[in-house]
Amino acid sequence: MGIFKLSLVFIFLSFLKLHSQHLDDYKLWLKYNNIEDKNLATDYSNITNSIYLPTTSEIYTNTKKELSTAIPQMLGRESTFTDALRPENSLIIDLYDNLPKDLQLKVEREFKNVSNEGFLIKSVKYNNAPITIISAKKEIGILYAVFRFLHLMxxxxxxxxxxxxxxxxxxxxxxxxxxxxDRTVERGYAGFSLWNWQKLPGYIDERYIDYARANASIGINAISLTNVNANALVLTPMYLEKVEALANIFRGYGVKVYLTARFSAPIEIGKLKTADPLDVAVQKWWQNKAKEIYTFIPDFGGFLVKANSEGQPGPQNYGRNHVDGANMMAKALEPFGGNVIWRAFVYSEHDDTDRAKQAYDEFLPYDGKFMDNVLVQVKNGPIDFQPREPFHPMFGAMKKTPLVMEFQITQEYLGFSTHLVFLPKLFEEVLDSDTYQKGKGSTVAKIVDGSLYGNKLSGMAGVANIGTDINWTGHPFAQANWYGFGRLAWDPYLSSEMIADEWLRATYNNDQEFIEPVKKMMLMSREAVVNYMNPLGLHHLFDTGHHYGPGPWVNNLGRPDWNPVYYHKADTMGIGFDRTPTGSNATEQYAPYLANLYNDPKRIPEEYLLWFHHLPWDYKLKSGESLWDGIALKYQKGVNQVSEMITTWNNAKPYLTEGQYKEVEMLLQIQLKEAKWWRDACLLYFQTFSQRPLPAGVEKPANSLEYFESLKFPFAPGIRPQWD
Incomplete structure (x- = not known):
């Protein structure tokens, strides 16, 4: 064989190896790797040898498909499926009401604690033989149970x-x-939108099915398909038939479709002259539109609405309020069982109040006035998905209105899909926060799940990080944030450590020598980002438009609260935003215990120090360091932590394929470079006010402040390239 032919063979084999690695990434946490432990494989084979599963519905059919895919991959053998109960069945899967009476009696006591979406997996003796039962009250519970069963394998x-x-x-x-x-994704860093509107409804991409599988495997039961900065066209028949095609796929995996509704749609696609929610013609238009949507999608979930925020139209355009707008839409959906999810992310250019206070001030007077099928969706913090924020004061203060927690899975302010950041650590911190609204133990989680105030509806939403990249999320470890969100939406009391452990085992391998150090790396990663971006309560230091790199010097944007200088307020006297009674008094929006705690710089947890206080550069931290030295050392610590992450990943190489290792290793090197960029740019800028030297242990910047201020970022996802 000639050199040319050998070269072609080498290139082809290299391509196959690379393609195989990418396909492995595509499988997410549903890889179903072969189980090499013979004893374990034998135990699992005995359990799954003969499976009773009636395929009487689409959900049951999808359940059988998942078992038929997973078991041969993990065990190297197929199972026998039966539609009728037989003595040889080792695994029985069916609704509780359909089980034989003697089997029902074996699990009757446990079933009292199972909800309509819950499940039971139990080993019992039946006909003198060990069997395993997977059962539920509803079919969707069966699907969830089987995914959990396969995950345990x-x-x-x-x-x-x-x-x-x-x-x-x-x-x-x-x-x-x-x-x-147009298939772009706002604040999305993993390619374009999954939804190919041009080919729908005729062409159903296999990826839609795999997307639904992944969501069902972690219990996600609803999606809104489109941007909250909504386009009214999605409510027209030509798009509704495309949405219907997606809904038909997702239904078989227990996922309902929601749409973002543009408040001005009656004008834009309905030819009305107004969108006033108290106008009878407008009310009638929304009622007719709801009826039309339900003819396409009988189980349509409802509308997600962003109104009177960042230029979006809303009821305030007509002198009305949020209750008027939300209840008008809710009334249209009520006959069909649909919900309105009304976002509370509002801040006005006409209001010079501290931006952190505006949503609370605007919504609290309406507590208890929304219809029963309205949920108010609140971001986890009062500003905007920062690397660290105190929990939003609306949680706990609004007692009569169900609040949906809104987390951001896509990393708009945490390094996009370039930086490794395990977000369940952030989510856990917020959910575990104590509001003290009904005394100690009144956690955000208890408000979100409805248990603290007895709210009938409950929910959690995550801004998706999913796109057309073959690995779905841009960064392989960003898959853990999608997975972790689903697990916490199912149970907001789970620990981030447990979630990291689950994800690593399903995604990579079960070797404890690999799991423990990489898990520690994941659990530390979010704090590293806080340290090298926004330490000690600093926030919103991001450059114009892209929210990627540092820009603490930016002060020329059209609104004060779009500028980083609005938030850090650095001057020769000190740094930080005073939100105590001597400043904006945002602390008054929290329960008295927390208000008193936050008002006292000596008692407040230092991770929120500069969120609530403007303090002098020589202020003494609890460590004994000056504030300036403490800030500088935090920035350096963040850089050091990324270096530690690289070391951990290098040590994990023996447990990884070459592709798995190299993909993350390259991204970590980018993260280290950019952590140093953040450290150097921010410290050089703040040093112009502090006029103090960097403390020992902090590396000196390699470039000048003028250099960092001159940097452009035209290639950031979602930014239209331009040059001044």
């Missing part, structure tokens, strides 16, 4: 004596896609 759990009962603690577990109809 993936993570090498002992299933011989399993006794597991689980039910979701939140009713609405939702992904918010910020996808535009």
């Amino acid at each position: 993936q993570t090498h759990e002992n299933l011989k004596e399993i006794d597991l009962i689980d039910s979701p603690k939140l009713q609405l577990r939702m992904l918010n896609h910020w996808d535009n109809l």
Whole structure:
């Protein structure tokens, strides 16, 4: 064979290897790797040898498909499926009401604690033989149970004596896609939108099915397909037939479709002259539109609405309020069982109040005035998905209105899909925060799940990080944030450590020598980003438009609260935003215990220090360091932590394929370079006010402040390239 032919063969084999790695990334946490432990494989084979599963519905059919895919991959053999109960069945899967009476009696007591979406997986003796039962009250519970069962096999759990009962603690577990109809994704860093509107409804991409599988595997039961900065065209028949095609796929995996509704749609597509929610013609238009949508999609979930925020139209355009707008839409959906999810992310250019206070001030007077099918969706913090924020004061203060927690899975302010940041650590911090609204123990999680105030509806939404990249999320570890969101939406009391452990085992391998150090790296990663971006309560230091790199010097944008200088308020006297009674008094929006805590710089947790206080550069931190030295050392610590992450990943190489290792290693090197960029740019800028030297242990910047201020970022996703 000639040199040319050998070169072609080498190139082809290299391509196959690379393609295989990318396909592995595509499988997410549903890889179903072969189980090499022979004893474990034998145990699992005995359990799954003969499976009773009636395929009487689409959900049951999809359940059987998943088992038929997973078991041969993990065990190297197929299972026998039966539609009628037989003595040889080792695994029985069916609704509780359909089980034989003697089997019902074996699980009757446990089933009292199973909700309509919950399930039971239990080992019992039946006809003198060990069998495993997977059962639920509703078919969707069966699907969730089988995904959990397969996950337990993936993570090498002992299933011989399993006794597991689980039910979701939140009713609405939702992904918010910020996808535009032109297939761009606002604040999306993993390619274009999954939804190919041009080919729908005729062409159904296999990826839609795999997307639904992934969501069902972690209990996500709702998605809004389109950007909250809505386009009214999605409510027209030509788009509704395309949405219908997606809904038909997702239904078989228990996922309901929601649409973002543009408040001015009656004008833009309805030819009315107004969108006033108290106008009878407008009310009639929305009622007719709801009826039309339900003819396409009988189980349509409802509308997600962003109104009177960042230029979006809303009821205030007509002198009305949020209740007027939300209830008008809710009334249109009510006959069909639909919900309105009304976002509370509002801040006005006409209001010079501290931006952190505006949503609370605007919504609290309406507590208890919304219809029963309205949920108010609140971001986790009072500004905008910062690397760290205190929890939003609306949680706990609004007692009569169900509040949906809105987390951002896509990393708009945390390094996009370039930086490794395990977000469940952030989510856990917020959910575990104590509001003290009904005394100690009044956590945000108890408000979100409805248990603190007895709200009938509950929910959690995550701004999706999913796109057309073959690995779905841009960064392989960003898959863990999608996975972790789903797990916390199912149970907001889970620990981020447990979630990291689950994801690593399903995505990579079960070797403890790999799991423990990489898990520690994941759990530390969010704090590293806080340190090298926004330490000690600093926030919104991001450059214009892209929210990627540092820009603490930016002060020329059209509104004060779009400028980083608005938030850090650095001057020769000190740094930080005074939100105590001597400043904006945002602390008054929290329960008295927390207000007193936050008002006192000596008692406040230092991670929120500069969020609530403007303090002098020589202020003494709890460590004894000056504030200036403390800030500088935090920036350096963040850089050092990324270096530690690189070391951890290098040590993990023996447990990884070459492709798995190299993909993350390259991204970590970018993250280290950019952590140094953040450190150097911010410290050089703040040093112009502090006039103090960098403390020992902090590396000196390699470039000048003028250099960092001159940097452009035209290639950031979502930015239209331009040059001044």
